[in-house]
Amino acid sequence: MSRHPTTPVRPTPLREGEVEEALVRLLPSEKILEFARETGFVERERKIRPVAFLWVLVLDFGVELHRHLQELKERYAHRTRLTLSYPGFYLRFTPELSKFLKRCLEYALGELAHEPGRALDPKLAAFEDIVIKDSSVVRLHASLAAKWPATRSRKVAAGVKVDTLVSVRANGPKSLALVGERTADVKTLKVGAWVKNRILLFDLGYYSHRLFAKIGEWGGFFTSRLKESADPLFVRSLKVHRGQAIDLEGKRLSEVLPRLRRELLDAEVELSFKRRVYDGRRSSDTFRCRLVAVWNEEARRYHLYLTNIGPEVLTAEEVASLYSMRWEVELCFRELKASYALDKFRTENPDVVEPLIWSALLTLTAARRLHTLIRLRAPSELRARYTQLRFSIHFRRGARDILACLLAYLGYRKASEECRWGMNLYLVQESLDPHVHRRRFREVWST
Numbered sequence: 001m002s003r004h005p006t007t008p009v010r011p012t013p014l015r016e017g018e019v020e021e022a023l024v025r026l027l028p029s030e031k032i033l034e035f036a037r038e039t040g041f042v043e044r045e046r047k048i049r050p051v052a053f054l055w056v057l058v059l060d061f062g063v064e065l066h067r068h069l070q071e072l073k074e075r076y077a078h079r080t081r082l083t084l085s086y087p088g089f090y091l092r093f094t095p096e097l098s099k100f101l102k103r104c105l106e107y108a109l110g111e112l113a114h115e116p117g118r119a120l121d122p123k124l125a126a127f128e129d130i131v132i133k134d135s136s137v138v139r140l141h142a143s144l145a146a147k148w149p150a151t152r153s154r155k156v157a158a159g160v161k162v163d164t165l166v167s168v169r170a171n172g173p174k175s176l177a178l179v180g181e182r183t184a185d186v187k188t189l190k191v192g193a194w195v196k197n198r199i200l201l202f203d204l205g206y207y208s209h210r211l212f213a214k215i216g217e218w219g220g221f222f223t224s225r226l227k228e229s230a231d232p233l234f235v236r237s238l239k240v241h242r243g244q245a246i247d248l249e250g251k252r253l254s255e256v257l258p259r260l261r262r263e264l265l266d267a268e269v270e271l272s273f274k275r276r277v278y279d280g281r282r283s284s285d286t287f288r289c290r291l292v293a294v295w296n297e298e299a300r301r302y303h304l305y306l307t308n309i310g311p312e313v314l315t316a317e318e319v320a321s322l323y324s325m326r327w328e329v330e331l332c333f334r335e336l337k338a339s340y341a342l343d344k345f346r347t348e349n350p351d352v353v354e355p356l357i358w359s360a361l362l363t364l365t366a367a368r369r370l371h372t373l374i375r376l377r378a379p380s381e382l383r384a385r386y387t388q389l390r391f392s393i394h395f396r397r398g399a400r401d402i403l404a405c406l407l408a409y410l411g412y413r414k415a416s417e418e419c420r421w422g423m424n425l426y427l428v429q430e431s432l433d434p435h436v437h438r439r440r441f442r443e444v445w446s447t
Contacts, residue, residue, distance in 0.1 A: 009381045011428045019402060019423055020409035022373045023366060026111050027054070027104060029410060035107070041092075041100035047084045048092060052076070052412055054104060054362075057355075059403035062340055062363035063396040069093070069352065079407055093352045101358035108365045109173060117171030117372030118446040123314065124199070127221070130168040130445065132326050133189055133202040135161045136333040137181055138357065143348040151181045160357070162342070163188045166329045168446050171375075172368030173332060176361050178354070186211065195220030199309065201326045209273035213287040216308050223323050226304035232269035232291055238311050239266040253291070257302065265293035265302075266316040292316040325445055331388050336364055339392040367395045370402075374427055383447070385433040398426025 029051045036042045036050035056079050061072045073089040076082075120127060140148055140158040150157035159181040167174040179188055185205035196219035207227045215222045226232075234248040234256065246256055248267055256265075269291040275283045290309070293302040294316060307319050314322060336342040340360040347353055371391045375383050395402075401422030408415035 009379045011378050011382055011432055014420075014424050014428060016420070017409060018377075019370060019373070019427070020406050022369055023055075023402075023406055024409070025115075026108050026366065026369045031107055032104060035103040036100055039099040039103055040096040041094075047082045047088075049080060049082070050100070051410060052080045052407065054101075055403060055406055055410075056080075057101075057359045058362045058366055059399045059406065062359045063399040079403070080412060093349070093355055095351060095354075098351070098354040098358060101355055101362060105176060105358055105362050105365065108362065108369075109175060112172050112365060112369060113167060113170045113174060115369075115372065116169045117368075117375065118169050120169065121445045121447070123318070124445060126197075126313075127199055128197040129170075130199045130201065130322075130325060131174060132166045132168070132329040133164070133200060133206060134166075134326070134329040134333075135163045135179070135185055135188065135205075136336075137161055138343050140353060141346060141348045144350055144353065147350055148180060149182060162333075162336070162357070162361070164329055164332055166332055168325065168328060170368075171372045172365060173361075178357060191215055191218055191220070193218060197221075199223065199322070201323060203326065209271045209287070210275070212271075212289065212306065212308070213273060213285070216287065216289075221307070221309050223305060223307040223309065223319060225323070226291065226306050230271070232271050232306075234291075235268040235270055235288060237267045238290065239264065239316070253304075257293075260293065260302065263295045264316045265291070266311060267291050269306075271306075290319075292319045294320045322445060332364065335367070335389060335392045336360055338389075339367075339396045340364060367392055370395060370427060374431065378428075378432075382432060385436070386431060387433055390433055391427075391431040394426040394431040397430075398422050401426070 032051045032054055042048055042050055053076060056076045057072065060075050060079070069090060070086060073084070073086055076089075077084065120130065124130070137159045138161075139150075140160060142156050142158055144158040145156050148158045148160045150159040161179045161181050161183065163175075163177045163179050164173055165175040166172065177188070186208050189202070189206055189211065191211065191214045195215055199221045200215060201223050204225055204227055207224060209230075212222055212224070231252050231254050234251050234253070237248050246259060248256060253269075267290070268288055270286050270288050272284060272286045275285055290307050290311070292305045292307065294305075295301075296303050303320060305319050305323055307314075309319065309322075340363045342357065342360045347356075368388075371386065371388060374391070375386045378386060401419040404413075404419040405415045405423060407413055
């Protein structure tokens with residue numbers, strides 16, 4: 001019997017204009033001009049062309065790890081063939097520039113959400129989305145401590161938090177905001193109608209029984225680790241065990257955990273919390289949810305989770321697996337800091353710092369749009385191999401070729417065939433993980 005070798009599946013080359021169209025849909029030129037005038041960044045176009053300025057900031061300056069404004073001025077002049085003085089260019093870094101970039105980011109995030117990049121696992125098909133909340137500190141020059149004081153620092157230091165809500169379906173951030181480093185994480189999560197039928201994942205910085213109850217009241221779902229100081233009351237077991245099982249009803253976790261000898265515990269528990277002050281009074285209340293305990297052999301301890309997702313939807317093991325999706329937001333922060341130099345700001349001028357932070361966040365948004373494009377157009381067998389971190393590295397390497405093609409598409413200057421070849425090289429070929437059989441955690445709950 002003769003064997004026929006399997007033909008290897010190869011990535012599909014980009015068609016001309018495909019990347020440019022994706023970026024222009026993310027941020028149309030007319031919207032950029034509208035936001036520039038609306039925020040007061042420009043009154044009329046002269047030597048600063050808002051569309052070109054934005055894309056040079058995002059796709060040229062935003063991917064460099066060692067950056068100076070003189071370099072940005074030179075690159076902007078080179079790309080647009082417009083000469084301008086350094087003082088005139090420097091004076092463009094104003095609060096109005098921050099407002100302009102922030103407005104562009106808000107629009108781009110909305111567009112990112114409108115074109116889902118991933119589908120949830122069939123087990124979660126009834127849910128609208130999985131969203132992950134977290135924040136990361138960006139360390140700033142110490143001279144900015146009066147405006148952005150650091151937390152728990154023995155010497156004068158400055159920092160600002162990038163508060164992030166990541167959408168699994170959108171394959172990128174759903175919202176991004178800058179808050180003071182001393183702002184408690186839990187205070188940044190505002191629950192409302194938007195949580196309905198969505199699963200929220202967050203770490204212990206957002207742990208609050210009142211918050212959990214509120215998410216449920218709005219029709220949302222959550223999964224969180226259990227705080228060590230919490231001692232929930234068991235209502236009933238949700239899993240039948242053979243042999244002499246511990247009677248859970250009416251007992252506290254602190255009574256049960258030392259005697260627990262099974263690999264899994266799945267039970268309904270009751271937790272108490274304080275309502276907000278209303279009419280001068282603050283009442284106590286309780287809510288019920290599910291407690292899952294999964295034995296971790298490596299740590300030699302139980303990992304404890306709270307969720308209001310029922311056992312008919314997810315098993316105890318699947319609840320623990322779902323919580324690992326929180327790594328999505330960590331990937332965002334790693335990408336921002338490793339590929340887009342979010343923590344490389346040495347300037348003492350706050351009017352320069354803020355635009356650079358917003359531009360890094362815009363660079364992340366543009367990269368995620370292209371990551372979604374490349375994944376969805378690739379053969380299904382290859383999609384999982386376009387991982388976010390690998391893609392971000394090669395996106396950064398090919399960003400100048402992308403910019404050259406985009407500016408040509410927008411009518412600024414002609415792009416060479418070498419630039420088009422470079423886009424294919426970095427975005428399609430090099431960003432494909434060569435390890436065919438490597439298991440990737442993202443494959444568990446989304447495709």
